[in-house]
Every structure is written in C-alpha cells, then in structure tokens.
Amino acid sequence: DARVTQTPRDKVTEMGQEVTMRCQPILGHNTVFWYRQTMMQGLELLAYFRNRAPLDDSGMPKDRFSAEMPDATLATLKIQPSEPRDSAVYFCASGLQGETQYFGPGTRLLVL
Amino acid sequence: KQEVTQIPAALSVPEGENLVLNCSFTDSAIYNLQWFRQDPGKGLTSLLLIQSSQREQTSGRLNASLDKSSGRSTLYIAASQPGDSATYLCAVRGGGGSEKLVFGKGMKLTVNP
DSSP: OOOOEEEOSEEEEOTTOOEEEEEEOOTTOOEEEEEEEETTTEEEEEEEEETTEEEEOTTSOTTTEEEEEEETTEEEEEESSOOGGGOEEEEEEEESTTSOOEEOOOEEEEEO | OOOEEOSOSEEEEETTOOEEEEEEESOOOEEEEEEEEEOTTSOEEEEEEEETTOSEEEETTEEEEEETTTTEEEEEESSOOGGGOEEEEEEEEESTTOOOEEEOOOEEEEEEO
16 A cells, blocks of 8 residues: 655654755655645645756745755755744645645644 | 645545545646545545546445536445545646646545444
C-alpha cells in the first residue's frame, strides 16, 4: 500500500529557529506538492515540483521559506527563521502529472 | 482569482439520511474538480475526481456532479453512516496547465447513530 510519508509528524519550536520538514513521495510519482492548512485560511498551495524542478512557488513567502527536491525520493520544506504565524499543518502530496494528488499525514508545526 | 466556497461549514444529521454537500467556484474555466475527505489529525483522501468535460462521477454511495457553467458541484452521500463523519473538501484545478488546486474551507459532517 503505497503512501506519502512525512517527518516529523509534530514539531514544537521557538521563534527564530530553523524548521525542516521532509516528505517521501510515492515511488514513481513525478509531481510533488507542499500545502499549508490553517483554520483561518484553509488549505493553500505553497509550491510544487515536477520531475524535481520547481514549477510554482508563488504561494510561498520567499524571504523565509524554501522548498527543494534533492532527489526523486525526498522533498524538503524549510523555514528560517520561523515565526509564530507559521504555526499550521503542512501537507505534502504527490501524484502523476494531471492525475489525483495523494496526501501525506501532515506535519503539525507550532512556533512559540 | 479562483475562489471556492462550501456552505454550510458544518452539518449534523441522523444516520440513514441522504445528504447533499455543496461547492461553488467563481471561475468556470476549470480543468477538473475533486472532492476530498479529511479525518481529524489526518491527511486528505481523494473521493471523486470529475473532469471538466464530465457531468458526474460515482463511487459506491457517493455521487458527485459538476455544472461548470453555473460554477457548482454537489456531492451526494446516500444512506449516511457514522463512519462518514469527517470534513469534506472541494478543490478545483484551473486550466492553463497548472496543477494548482484551490480548496474550499470544507464542511464538517457529523452523522449521529
């Protein structure tokens, strides 16, 4: 049963610290997405990659967020420095181009 | 800018009822529309995907319809069960080759035994 995995599942950190979230997409999927979910804004796309190349990162605050795919089995989302307003659940999803997106369980981030 | 709305935000019903969940979107130039389910503390699970050229899709007790011209979709759940309790989200993918999904804020469904 192929699944998207995310680590860590929960992260509590202090303002100003660096946060790194990791995602392992489903093997063979060529498109990887990062979303953020908050009560106020709902689910918002931060960035997505196809074949490891960034295609759209317009939803991501450029000054503190960065997303990369070092290889086809790993996607990372970094926040540096973190701020309390970054507290949210961050989801990774993967899929084949144009098809259904499969979501991971999310990383719940709390920045104090 | 595409906006997706789901009303009401929450619904509580007794078991066995047939349900209709609504989704509306402002830009009719969509590529497809998806309905997802989210359980507390979990990720999203895709329920149904309707391409812009389609009118409806069915899976078991679920049926989703799409009226692109009026900017509306409905998710019909037949004979609701307590296990259907979850948050249901609607998402649209625009045209132009982007794979970006724009989500509604979801509708929290509670089915009481």
